[in-house]
Amino acid sequence: xxxxxxxxxxxxxxxxxxxxxxxxxxxxxxxxxxxxxxxxxxxxxxxxxxxxxxxxxxxxxxxxxxxxxxxxxxxxxxxxxxxxxxxxxxxxxxxxxxxxxxxxxxxxxxxxxxxxxxxxxxxxxxxxxxxxxxxxxxxxxxxxxxxxxxxxxxxxxxxxxxxxxxxxxxxxxxxxxxxxxxxxxxxxxxxxxxxxxxxxxxxxxxxxxxxxxxxxxxxxxxxxxxxx
Amino acid sequence: xxxxxxxxxxxxxxxxxxxxxxxxxxxxxxxxxxxxxxxxxxxxxxxxxxxxxxxxxxxxxxxxxxxxxxxxxxxxxxxxxxxxxxxxxxxxxxxxxxxxxxxxxxxxxxxxxxxxxxxxxxxxxxxxxxxxxxxxxxxxxxxxxxxxxxxxxxxxxxxxxxxxxxxxxxxxxxxxxxxxxxxxxxxxxxxxxxxxxxxxxxxxxxxxxxxxxxxxxxxxxxxxxxxxxxxxxxxxxxxxxxxxxxxxxxxxxxxxxxxxxxxxxxxxxxxxxxxxxxxxxxxxxxxxxxxxxxxxxxxxxxxxxxxxxxxxxxxxxxxxxxxxxxxxxxxxxxxxxxxxxxxxxxxxxxxxxxxxxxxxxxxxxxxxxxxxxxxxxxxxxxxxxxxxxxxxx
Numbered sequence: 169x170x171x172x173x174x175x176x177x178x179x180x181x182x183x184x185x186x187x188x189x190x191x192x193x194x195x196x197x198x199x200x201x202x203x204x205x206x207x208x209x210x211x212x213x214x215x216x217x218x219x220x221x222x223x224x225x226x227x228x229x230x231x232x233x234x235x236x237x238x239x240x241x242x243x244x245x246x247x248x249x250x251x252x253x254x255x256x257x258x259x260x261x262x263x264x265x266x267x268x269x270x271x272x273x274x275x276x277x278x279x280x281x282x283x284x285x286x287x288x289x290x291x292x293x294x295x296x297x298x299x300x301x302x303x304x305x306x307x308x309x310x311x312x313x314x315x316x317x318x319x320x321x322x323x324x325x326x327x328x329x330x331x332x333x334x335x336x337x338x339x340x341x342x343x344x345x346x347x348x349x350x351x352x353x354x355x356x357x358x359x360x361x362x363x364x365x366x367x368x369x370x371x372x373x374x375x376x377x378x379x380x381x382x383x384x385x386x387x388x389x390x391x392x393x394x395x396x
Numbered sequence: 397x398x399x400x401x402x403x404x405x406x407x408x409x410x411x412x413x414x415x416x417x418x419x420x421x422x423x424x425x426x427x428x429x430x431x432x433x434x435x436x437x438x439x440x441x442x443x444x445x446x447x448x449x450x451x452x453x454x455x456x457x458x459x460x461x462x463x464x465x466x467x468x469x470x471x472x473x474x475x476x477x478x479x480x481x482x483x484x485x486x487x488x489x490x491x492x493x494x495x496x497x498x499x500x501x502x503x504x505x506x507x508x509x510x511x512x513x514x515x516x517x518x519x520x521x522x523x524x525x526x527x528x529x530x531x532x533x534x535x536x537x538x539x540x541x542x543x544x545x546x547x548x549x550x551x552x553x554x555x556x557x558x559x560x561x562x563x564x565x566x567x568x569x570x571x572x573x574x575x576x577x578x579x580x581x582x583x584x585x586x587x588x589x590x591x592x593x594x595x596x597x598x599x600x601x602x603x604x605x606x607x608x609x610x611x612x613x614x615x616x617x618x619x620x621x622x623x624x625x626x627x628x629x630x631x632x633x634x635x636x637x638x639x640x641x642x643x644x645x646x647x648x649x650x651x652x653x654x655x656x657x658x659x660x661x662x663x664x665x666x667x668x669x670x671x672x673x674x675x676x677x678x679x680x681x682x683x684x685x686x687x688x689x690x691x692x693x694x695x696x697x698x699x700x701x702x703x704x705x706x707x708x709x710x711x712x713x714x715x716x717x718x719x720x721x722x723x724x725x726x727x728x729x730x731x732x733x734x735x736x737x738x739x740x741x742x743x744x745x746x747x748x749x750x751x752x753x754x755x756x757x758x759x760x761x762x763x764x765x766x767x768x769x770x771x772x773x774x775x776x777x778x779x780x781x782x783x784x785x786x787x788x789x
Contacts, residue, residue, distance in 0.1 A: 195720020195739070196508030225633050226649075229723065229751040231736050282723050282736070282751075286633050286649045292723055316414040317636025319759055320461075328467075337415065343462040343788060352467055 169290040170222065172200045178222070182215045183208050191296065201280070201294035209297060209309045210335070216283065216293070217314060224283040224293055227315035231282075232325035236302065236355045237275040244269050275302045277331050281311065281318075299331060302354075310336035328353035414634050416762040421450035434463050438541045438774040441784030445761075445773070452769045457762045461755070464788035472748040477503055477578070477715055480748065485572040487750060488786040490533065491526045493563070494728040496576035501657060502724030502735035507717045509579040512707065516659045517700040518581050521593065523726075524689040524696070525563070528600065529556040530729035530781075531640070531682040532607075538679065538778040539611065542620050548611065555603045558596050565589055578715070580706030590697060597693045604686055612683070621676035625764040625776035628673060635759045639731030640681045641780060645673035651727035658726075662699075663692045675779040682781075716743050730754055730781055750789055754782035 170178070176188045179202075187205035204212060216224045246267045249260050276298045284291030299306045310333035312318045322333045323342040330351040333339055341348065350357055421427060433444035442463035448456035468487065472480040484499045485492035497519055504511065511519075536552030560570040566589055567573040567582070575582050611617055627637070632645040642649055650667045652660040668684035670677030717739040725734035731753025738747035757780050765773045 193720050193722075195506050195718060195722055197505040197720065197722035197724075199721065199723060227636055228725070228732060229734050229736060229749070231747070231749045233738065233747050280736070282734070286647060289649075289654045294723070313414075315636065316631070316634045316759055317756055319635075320755055341462075343465040345462065353470055 169288075172202055175222065175293060176202060178219070179212055179215065182219070183211045186212050188212075199292060199294055201296050203296045203298070206297050206308050209311070210314070213311050213314045216295075221288075222293070223285045223287045224291070226284045226286045226291075227281060227311065227317045228284050228292070229280075229282040230311075230318050230321035230325065231280040232329035232331060232353065233278040233280060234302070234329060234354045235275050235278060235298075238273045240271050240273055241268050242271060243267070276300065277302055277306055277329055279308055279322075279325060279331060302330075306330055307332045307334050309334055310339075312336050327351070330354070414631060416766055419450075419453075419455040419766055421455055422453075423450075427455060432770075432773070433460075438777065439784075440537065440778075440782065443782075443784055443787070445777075447770070447773070449770065452771075454765050454768060454770060454773060457765050457773070459758055459761055461788055464784050466789070468789040469748050469750065473745055476743050477717070477745060478712065480745075481576070482572065482574045484750075485574055486785055487752070487789065488728065488730060488733075488754065488783045489571055490783055491530050491729050492571055492573045493522045493526045493575060494726060494733065496573065497523055497658075498724060498726045498728065498733040499735050500576040500578055501726060502722055502737050503578045503717070505722035505724045506720060506737050506739060507578065509710065510707065511658075512580055512704050513659075513701050514584075514703045515580040515705040517696050518585055518705060519576065519658055520660070520663070520696045521693060521700070522563075522566075522575070524692045525559050525593075527689045527729045528686050529559045531686050532556055534729075534778075534781040535607075535611075535679060535682055538675075538775070538781075539617065541774045541778045542617065544616075548607075551603075551607060551610070555600070558599070562589070562593055562596060565592070577706060577710075577712075579710045580704070582706075584705045590700065593693075594697050597690060597697065600690050600693075601687070604683065604690075608683060612680070617679075618676065620772075620775060621674065621679060621779075623672070623674050624768065624772050625675045625779060626673050627760055627764055631760060631763060632673070636756045637731070637760060638753055639727070639729070639757065639781075640678055640685060641731065641757055643667065644670035644678035644681045646670055651725060651732055655725070657724075663695050665689075665692050675775055678779045678781075714743070716741060721747075725751065728753060730783070730786075731757055750786075752786045752789060754780075754784075754786045758782060758787065 172190050176190060179186055179188050186208040189203040191201045191203050193200050216222055243266045245264055247262060247264045249262050251258055252261045254261065278296055278298045281295040283293040297308050299308060308331055310322055312322055313335060320342060322336055323340060325331050326333060326339055327341040327344055328351055428449040430447050430449065431444055432447055433439045434442040444460040446458040446460060447454055468483060472483060481496060481499060484495040487495050532552040533556055536549035539548040563573055564570045566585060567575040627645045629645045629647050632642050633647060646669050648667055648669055653667060665688040668681050670681050719739055719741045721738040723734055723736045725732050733753055734751035736749040737745050740746040761777065761780065764776050
């Protein structure tokens with residue numbers, strides 16, 4: 169099978185304008201991956217499937233990964249001028265100190281695809297794509313028109329991570345119910361105190377009863393007359 | 397093998413060939429929309445199919461998932477690597493040992509651990525036993541749904557019980573085995589257990605012969621199964637179908653032969669293939685796979701060497717793989733079961749993903765069912781062989 173470098177070269181030769189970057193995997197598994205800019209993803213995908221040598225006709229696994237905003241604290245050497253008393257005389261002195269600076273690396277959502285070839289019996293080839301951020305620019309091109317096996321798995325990622333796949337023929341929630349608002353697999357998801365709570369008709373009845381009771385009590389301060 | 401040729405794909409792509417066809421209803425009147433499930437007896441759990449019927453004919457079918465969803469993946473990200481092992485039993489609760497193996501394999505790929513020879517043999521023996529009992533009960537359920545209430549299923553369960561007894565003697569549990577560990581197995585098998593296993597294996601061919609005598613040539617079974625729920629090989633490959641369903645459509649792809657994970661390269665066995673891709677072929681592939689599993693079991697039980705089942709120096713407490721990622725997959729009885737793990741160097745996986753064969757195999761359920769009768773939907777669904785614990789996770 170081709171190495172990731174060769175696959176990268178093949179993609180760049182076949183799809184002009186495609187931006188591919190190699191992501192090395194330090195673990196003993198040695199499954200290095202290719203990060204793809206979402207711009208030409210569909211053309212690249214089509215090339216990977218139709219290329220006679222790669223023939224990646226089998227998309228096995230589609231995974232979402234959440235990388236939240238990371239706050240990194242760095243030590244920076246800063247030179248500044250301070251007033252100091254030296255030998256009994258106050259004067260300006262330059263000194264260098266270490267200062268901790270915080271920097272926020274913006275987070276993103278990532279989708280990882282694992283491909284194999286049934287015709288050539290090789291694999292896996294790992295592709296990854298990332299969204300711009302985690303809040304409002306979460307669109308990625310869907311690969312479902314090219315590999316049908318992505319259909320349910322991309323729906324699951326849309327459901328649990330909130331990645332919006334453009335071009336998906338039937339993008340609905342897969343596991344959570346339709347009225348559900350959040351994306352449970354995100355790292356910052358907070359689960360509700362009471363999973364069972366649902367506003368029911370019974371709640372409305374209770375609320376009306378409480379209002380009715382309060383109104384009655386204010387009308388006759390002596391009580392309702394029951395039990396007298 | 398019928399491969400998906402580039403020319404074929406290019407030609408068909410414009411037509412949206414890999415989408416379920418749109419069927420126009422015949423005649424006048426409205427379509428009948430019914431929800432089949434979530435508590436329909438044929439759905440093997442809680443699963444719903446929203447059907448639109450034109451008379452008896454299915455013109456639309458949308459599967460609805462999530463009734464058993466417990467976010468297994470999220471739970472696994474909050475506990476240590478080893479603590480997820482018992483949870484994997486609950487994915488496909490019929491075949492807990494292959495789930496254990498797939499997870500152990502992924503972690504071993506992540507850390508580069510070696511597995512001792514004896515442990516590899518034990519894994520193969522247990523996995524093939526699991527395959528036999530899964531296929532036997534899958535066929536039993538399939539025929540139960542055809543209307544043969546009880547009897548074939550009880551024949552299958554009679555044999556399954558012997559295998560589950562073996563699991564219980566070894567692991568302490570019939571179904572929730574929790575047996576494999578990263579770099580080996582939890583306890584060693586005894587000589588008495590191996591002897592008992594040989595006895596069970598010796599009885600299996602007779603069981604399959606009996607089962608086949610009753611079923612394979614049965615007129616009702618043939619009438620109901622042949623030519624029903626046809627899945628074309630091109631679509632099967634494109635939709636990521638794996639396991640007996642894929643091989644029933646005639647595509648020669650068995651991960652035991654392709655990846656040679658474990659020690660599968662040492663055993664001689666054949667990969668049975670179907671020809672028509674219908675329900676009958678899937679039934680037949682399962683029967684033949686059971687027979688091939690018996691040959692693997694015979695070889696493994698003969699050749700099993702002595703030695704440890706786990707490296708005594710393997711680190712169990714404070715297990716922290718180095719940062720990196722790995723995707724490990726095995727040929728589970730239902731198809732390709734994969735685990736994808738990302739480690740950030742901590743004691744818990746940063747990302748833990750299960751690639752469930754049951755969920756992906758349901759992708760083509762609509763394609764196979766459209767145009768057939770409601771009674772056949774039950775049958776086609778049964779031939780996919782799913783477990784809802786794995787579909788919804």
